[in-house]
Amino acid sequence: MGVEICVEGLTKSFGHQVIWQDVSLTLPAGEVSVMLGPSGTGKSVFLKTLVGLLKPDRGCVKVAGRDITRLREHDLYEVRKLFGVLFQDGALFGSMNLYDNIAFPLREHTRKSESQIRRIVLEKMDMVGLIGSEGKLPGEISGGMRKRAGLARALVLDPEIILFDEPDSGLDPVRVAYLNQLIVDLNAQIDATFLIVTHDIASARQVPDNIGLLFRRELVMFGPREQLLTSDEPVVRQFLNGRMQGPIGMAEEKDAAQVEQELARLGDMDRKARHVGNDMTPRLLPSPGITRPPRWEAIARRESELHRKEAADA
Numbered sequence: 001m002g003v004e005i006c007v008e009g010l011t012k013s014f015g016h017q018v019i020w021q022d023v024s025l026t027l028p029a030g031e032v033s034v035m036l037g038p039s040g041t042g043k044s045v046f047l048k049t050l051v052g053l054l055k056p057d058r059g060c061v062k063v064a065g066r067d068i069t070r071l072r073e074h075d076l077y078e079v080r081k082l083f084g085v086l087f088q089d090g091a092l093f094g095s096m097n098l099y100d101n102i103a104f105p106l107r108e109h110t111r112k113s114e115s116q117i118r119r120i121v122l123e124k125m126d127m128v129g130l131i132g133s134e135g136k137l138p139g140e141i142s143g144g145m146r147k148r149a150g151l152a153r154a155l156v157l158d159p160e161i162i163l164f165d166e167p168d169s170g171l172d173p174v175r176v177a178y179l180n181q182l183i184v185d186l187n188a189q190i191d192a193t194f195l196i197v198t199h200d201i202a203s204a205r206q207v208p209d210n211i212g213l214l215f216r217r218e219l220v221m222f223g224p225r226e227q228l229l230t231s232d233e234p235v236v237r238q239f240l241n242g243r244m245q246g247p248i249g250m251a252e253e254k255d256a257a258q259v260e261q262e263l264a265r266l267g268d269m270d271r272k273a274r275h276v277g278n279d280m281t282p283r284l285l286p287s288p289g290i291t292r293p294p295r296w297e298a299i300a301r302r303e304s305e306l307h308r309k310e311a312a313d314a
């Protein structure tokens, strides 16, 4: 039913380059969280550290209560079975058809018979809308289909946690919308804990329960979606609104005086935009017919409360 991941005081560097330090957050069991941050802030390194592919310098990563940074290779191998990972390009084997790619983890990690494997592979291919494409090679299909095949492969061992590394990169906006719906539906169906690294602000606004933002080697903020969407923190507002004015520069951080000037100029416009309630993007709901997990009732209550408050303030 999804497990909690609790990160405490996590620091990672390569040589003298500190990637991020003292990162603490909890990914609640069964919820969807998104990690944002400018390019190069170490989001992929964070995912790899969660799954134990990289060792942090300090801190711990507790997966279902076990600190994976201290496990021996054999135990780590067992814990990794709780994870499904969707890599950026789907990471499919180019010479294998989709069926064999998706069956691969089952053949590697389980003793299931070929008929059991067939049932599972076809079930997962059905979930991601790939039935009929079993015999296709990764090179013969579109980027969106490759992502969905990677997702089906990440699902075959029934993971408790799924990590998505930029699932929307390289996809057109319509394919991104379909993929987001698929992610929300899957989460409602399998109830695993999801963490998504993305640059796509529209997805980050609509899909998750929680949002985090990495910047300047730190986790600036991590919390419920509505908390970040309505935050006054300049980096958070700049990133979630995808604008140039704010602390994030083209290549480097900007100096404080310039940031202050930009934010002052932006002030009025921003206040007006907030007044009409532009901050709270509606949440993407599971498709009709999909039973929603109990937390959706709490979400609906929280969000309607917020809308009432916004309407009263307006």
Ligand SMILES: Nc1ncnc2c1ncn2[C@@H]1O[C@H](COP(=O)(O)OP(=O)(O)OP(=O)(O)O)[C@@H](O)[C@H]1O
Residues within 6 Å of the ligand: 014, 019, 037, 038, 039, 040, 041, 042, 043, 044, 045, 046
């Ligand atoms: N194995 C490694 N050895 C040394 N440096 C690394 C290694 N992996 C990543 N880095 C460095 O860590 C930094 C963060 O990289 P990472 O790919 O995690 O960033 P990111 O936030 O995911 O970026 P993007 O959004 O562009 O994908 C980069 O400077 C990268 O060069």
